[in-house]
């Protein structure tokens with residue numbers, strides 16, 4: 001696999017000089033060959049399609065777009081499961097369409113194919129033909145920074161829904177029914193929380209005469225069920241990557257003194273007193289989710305993406321309430337912010353075979369107009385949406401017996417376009433479940449959340465190689481050691497040895513790559 005890719009790469013690189021020369025000449029030719037007498041331009045595009053999609057040629061939204069732009073697209077739709085392989089074959093064969101739509105180009109591909117001329121830089125085309133997209137970049141320099149390659153070019157256009165639902169995936173929940181029964185208030189400090197867990201353990205709150213209560217359960221390292229959010233009580237709020245940003249500086253949390261203090265607390269106060277579910281370190285999601293729904297209510301406190309019944313089941317959901325971040329022993333009260341979350345940037349690319357790049361850019365730019373972007377994401381007005389009195393798109397009732405996700409595949413390509421935070425206020429309504437989570441985030445967590453995070457940065461291929469070489473093993477080691485420290489306790493000698501090992505695995509080198517990427521990103525935003 002690796003070998004054949006290198007061979008392909010070599011062919012591409014070897015012919016890159018010829019390709020670049022061709023591109024330059026092509027741009028001087030008059031774009032007459034694919035434009036008919038009525039002024040309609042025909043473009044060939046390759047796009048993946050979801051399994052229930054009828055094919056883009058059949059979709060209402062593209063018919064409307066053709067009328068609006070005078071651009072007709074000859075679609076080659078590839079089933080999305082085969083797309084990556086077929087896309088690579090097409091590129092290797094040199095049989096290029098005018099553009100890839102819903103292109104799903106990785107950063108590595110954007111830079112490699114941008115450098116060898118297979119796809120063309122877009123920034124000048126944007127400036128001259130894309131009023132909607134230009135406005136977006138002007139309003140949102142962060143989006144511009146996110147899509148600009150390390151060499152300063154823009155090779156791909158983005159897709160993004162800025163709903164910010166993932167800033168804190170770890171909602172911390174406690175059994176309010178038990179608190180009430182035992183005469184306890186909802187904890188505000190870590191020590192009050194520890195006390196509540198102890199009382200849960202010892203006072204039989206489910207009233208069955210057995211000591212079957214699980215004071216706190218979670219899943220070690222799991223994306224939405226980990227205790228990463230609780231480290232903030234010690235002043236070093238964590239996230240899944242153990243990588244945070246403060247004042248523009250990248251910090252690896254899991255070797256900091258605050259992190260050590262947190263582990264000491266969790267080990268001494270919780271694990272050694274039997275307050276943590278021993279299966280927290282090994283259980284899979286099915287086992288974890290089943291605990292919330294046992295015939296006898298046994299869970300005192302848990303961590304999950306939401307408190308909407310997915311964990312507890314619908315009958316018990318009102319027994320539980322959210323716990324905002326707890327104040328730690330030294331008065332710290334913070335919670336981590338997840339990294340990344342920016343736009344995905346390889347959603348649309350124009351190839352060197354394209355004789356009408358201006359018309360192509362105009363066509364795709366129409367899909368960055370906010371109302372059209374919403375329809376590209378979810379489906380057309382009159383089919384999925386109607387406009388309310390304020391001009392906001394609200395959902396029409398679904399056809400009977402059809403699930404939202406399925407209907408979306410049939411009526412929306414969901415392939416390009418940006419729906420910003422602001423658009424969710426004024427242009428298009430969020431679906432109800434998303435709205436509820438968003439409100440809980442704003443109410444309970446956002447006021448205490450770290451202000452910065454590590455953005456979804458565009459790395460150079462050599463940087464990506466370095467990250468992939470160091471990070472997976474290092475993170476695996478840190479997560480397993482974190483569990484060990486909680487179970488075994490934290491001695492100074494064991495801690496020092498652990499830090500030494502993490503450094504030996506390449507921590508400083510890894511952080512240098514991340515810092516360099518962040519510095520470059522900050523410059524691009526200016």
Ligand code: CA
Pocket residue numbers: 204205206207208209210211212213
């Ligand atoms: Ca009991």
